[in-house]
Amino acid sequence: MAKKENSFSGWLQRVRKTGEFSDVIVLVEGQEFHLHMLPLLNASLYFRSLPSSSSPYRTDNERVIEIRDMPGGAEGFSVAADFSYLIKPTYTLENVAKIRAVAEHLGMAELQDSTKKFLYTNIFSHWRSCIAFLQQYKRLDSSVDDYIESRCLKVISAACIKAFFDTKYLSAPIPLGGSGSSNTWQSSPCQILTDTLVRVASLPDEYVQEVVEELVNGEVNLNLKCRQGRNVKGWLDSTIMIECRTDRAKCWVVVCLIRMLEKSVTMDRPWLELSSQYWCGLLEHLEALMKIADLHMLERLQPAKVFLEERIGGSLHELDDYLLTYSFEPQTLLDLVKHFKQTKEVGEQEMGEVASEVDSCLWSFVDTACISAEDFISFIEAFPKDSRTSHDMLYTAIEKLIAKADFENEEKQRLWGLVEITKLSISHKEKALNNAIFLCQPQVLEYVLRQHSEELAEMGDEDRHKLKEIMQKVIRASLKLLEENSRRSKEIMELQKQYASLIGSKACYLQDSCESSPDIIFNKSRMNGCVHSIIPDEVEEVQSDTPTRRSTCSSVEY
Numbered sequence: 188m189a190k191k192e193n194s195f196s197g198w199l200q201r202v203r204k205t206g207e208f209s210d211v212i213v214l215v216e217g218q219e220f221h222l223h224m225l226p227l228l229n230a231s232l233y234f235r236s237l238p239s240s241s242s243p244y245r246t247d248n249e250r251v252i253e254i255r256d257m258p259g260g261a262e263g264f265s266v267a268a269d270f271s272y273l274i275k276p277t278y279t280l281e282n283v284a285k286i287r288a289v290a291e292h293l294g295m296a297e298l299q300d301s302t303k304k305f306l307y308t309n310i311f312s313h314w315r316s317c318i319a320f321l322q323q324y325k326r327l328d329s330s331v332d333d334y335i336e337s338r339c340l341k342v343i344s345a346a347c348i349k350a351f352f353d354t355k356y357l358s359a360p361i362p363l364g365g366s367g368s369s370n371t372w373q374s375s376p377c378q379i380l381t382d383t384l385v386r387v388a389s390l391p392d393e394y395v396q397e398v399v400e401e402l403v404n405g406e407v408n409l410n411l412k413c414r415q416g417r418n419v420k421g422w423l424d425s426t427i428m429i430e431c432r433t434d435r436a437k438c439w440v441v442v443c444l445i446r447m448l449e450k451s452v453t454m455d456r457p458w459l460e461l462s463s464q465y466w467c468g469l470l471e472h473l474e475a476l477m478k479i480a481d482l483h484m485l486e487r488l489q490p491a492k493v494f495l496e497e498r499i500g501g502s503l504h505e506l507d508d509y510l511l512t513y514s515f516e517p518q519t520l521l522d523l524v525k526h527f528k529q530t531k532e533v534g535e536q537e538m539g540e541v542a543s544e545v546d547s548c549l550w551s552f553v554d555t556a557c558i559s560a561e562d563f564i565s566f567i568e569a570f571p572k573d574s575r576t577s578h579d580m581l582y583t584a585i586e587k588l589i590a591k592a593d594f595e596n597e598e599k600q601r602l603w604g605l606v607e608i609t610k611l612s613i614s615h616k617e618k619a620l621n622n623a624i625f626l627c628q629p630q631v632l633e634y635v636l637r638q639h640s641e642e643l644a645e646m647g648d649e650d651r652h653k654l655k656e657i658m659q660k661v662i663r664a665s666l667k668l669l670e671e672n673s674r675r676s677k678e679i680m681e682l683q684k685q686y687a688s689l690i691g692s693k694a695c696y697l698q699d700s701c702e703s704s705p706d707i708i709f710n711k712s713r714m715n716g717c718v719h720s721i722i723p724d725e726v727e728e729v730q731s732d733t734p735t736r737r738s739t740c741s742s743v744e745y
Contacts, residue, residue, distance in 0.1 A: 196273045199226065200272055200273065202272075203223075203274065206222075208223065209222060209223060209249060210224055210249060211224045212249055213227075213254060214253040215257050215260065215261045216260050220268055222268055224250070226272050230270065230271035232293070234252075236294075237252070257289065258288035258291075258328065259285035259287075259288035259329075259331075262282060263285030263289035264289050266285075267286060267293060267295060270297075270298050278309075280319070283305055283310075284324065285327065286302055287306075287335075288329045288331040291329070291330060306338075311339065314342050314347075314383070317338075317339035317343050318339075318343060318390060320339060321390055321394050324336075340398060343387060344397075344398050344401040344402065346383055347384070347398060347401075347402055353380075354377045354380045355377075356418070357377050357409070357422040359421040359424065359426075360378070381422075381426050381430055384426065385431055385432075385436060388435075388436035388437075388440045389431075398443075399439070399442065402446075403446050403447055406450060406451055419462050419465045420465075424472075427472050428472075434479050434480070435484065441472050441476060441491070444469055445469055445491040445495065449494050452498070463499070463505070463508065467499060467506070469495060470492070470496070470515070471515065473491060474516055474519050475514075476488065496519065496522045500522065500526025501526050501530050503523060503527040504540060510548050511544070511547045511551060517559075520548055521565055521569070524545060524570075525569070527541060528569065535574070538571065539576075546575070553584045553591070556588075556591040560588075560598040563585075563588060564601055564605065572607070577611075578606050578607055578615075581605065581606055582606050582611060582615055583615075585602045585605065589602065599624055600624065604630075606619070606625070608631050608634050620635070
């Protein structure tokens, strides 16, 4: 009901609006307020404490009072002045803090009580209202900031703690297939927790940080049943990738959950009480977020990543799922392997199992061409040689990696050097021995020479044709071994000449060369001390001076 004009309150409101009979001008932020001292003295301790001679008079009837650095500014003072004239304030989320700041500065106790009632009724009563208020709040550099922020954060923290304790198990929302609409979803039983986390993460950094610290110091965490559920990864994916609207909110959710883990986890391996889905899922999202985070956020994410890598890496042999289930980057997986190798309790069986899983991840890296030769080599060399009983997949992976990427010859040689020919199946071994780069590996040539020597020892003198073929293999392989391993140029030149003579159907005497050659190449005891005795004295004449033949002699391939 409107105030009657002839009532006292109605008259006060009229003179406040018109400014008639004004006896004081209050200046706030350059704005003039034509007011009356009597209402101000009645409502404000500040005006009652002003000495009468502290302000000059502009005219005989008006006194000028300038209030500098008023918290809340002219907007807040205008409402406070109205309150002095018995005008009821209209509070909003945007102006209530300013009005309270002015009330505190001017010593207006009744106005302070009025703002307090509004704050507790409309803001401090629910965590959602507190979040909505803090999202738009601009600090006033007064005691009001701490008064409002501390109470809002207390309400929000209490809501977060309750959401964690009340959550019985984790699962992502699932679509209702029978509804006929892909937009219809069944609500998750942990939706309150999800909603609370996401909304808190959307606050300005200084507020999120305080809530996270409250959760960490309060040792709040998901209960055991939640962490061991099979839907943990789905919940993490839904919360971080779908519910969070900004990259910064995603980062804060991950940081919050990891910090809570770090505070509550025991010194024993985490799988004794936690699901590896929870840990590995967090590391997977953290790794992706580090690519887009700014420097300020990276300072928070990096220590969290180190913590997860150390704890997960120490228990790679106890994962609930296969490593391939998670989209770890090569460097992250390599760090996990390094921490795993530092685990003292790991036996040969566990080492072999982890090596097999890492090989599966390597195949995925190769398939997407996202791994460098250096990282690939580091993965293979990270495990003992006896941890892999077969090198078939390793050979195929290297072959595919070289085909997809442009590597230098030196890198190709290092990659092929990882494969042990003795661990290849028959089919892969035949394929490998037709690979010129692979065959140039010293250890491969050594293996080939041993095989040829064994074949030569088993042959009889009557089969001279086969002996000739075997000898050609021996000379050809020994030539490559000398070129790649010892680089003894004189022996290489001698072998080239003798090989050219053999191809040219001329008698060849190799005894002199055998005297200075490795016994593994020419086993004199097996050849009765003379090599030339197993080569026919006369063979079919073939021209050896043609360009094609010269090319064959100078570039030999097995």
